[in-house]
Amino acid sequence: MKRQDAYKLLFREYPDVVTVEQMCEMLGGISTKTGYRLLKSGTIKSLIVGHRYRIPKIYILEYLEVVDTKDANA
Numbered sequence: 443m444k445r446q447d448a449y450k451l452l453f454r455e456y457p458d459v460v461t462v463e464q465m466c467e468m469l470g471g472i473s474t475k476t477g478y479r480l481l482k483s484g485t486i487k488s489l490i491v492g493h494r495y496r497i498p499k500i501y502i503l504e505y506l507e508v509v510d511t512k513d514a515n516a
Contacts, residue, residue, distance in 0.1 A: 450503075453468055453499060453502070453503075456468060456499060457499075458498060458499050458500075459489075459496050459497065459498050459499070460496070460497050460498075460499060460502070461494070461495070461496070461497075462474055462477050462478060462481065462494075462495050462497070463477075464497075465477055465486070465497050465502060468502055469502070478495075480505075481495050481497070485505065486501055486502065486505045487501040487504070487505075488501065
């Protein structure tokens with residue numbers, strides 16, 4: 443099984459677009475403070491809807507270097 447497939451299975455219970463809290467869970471239970479720092483710095487790409495961050499799951503996989511960004515955009 444490829445690493446990419448393993449992460450897709452691991453994160454299958456999460457929606458395609460997650461909240462900051464869900465992202466923190468996905469990253470091993472990091473604090474929300476650390477999660478916001480990753481988002482504000484642009485380390486993990488995100489969208490802002492209203493005043494809230496929304497993070498497409500593909501951006502978390504990119505951050506974890508599981509997917510190739512060229513493949514993700516195809």
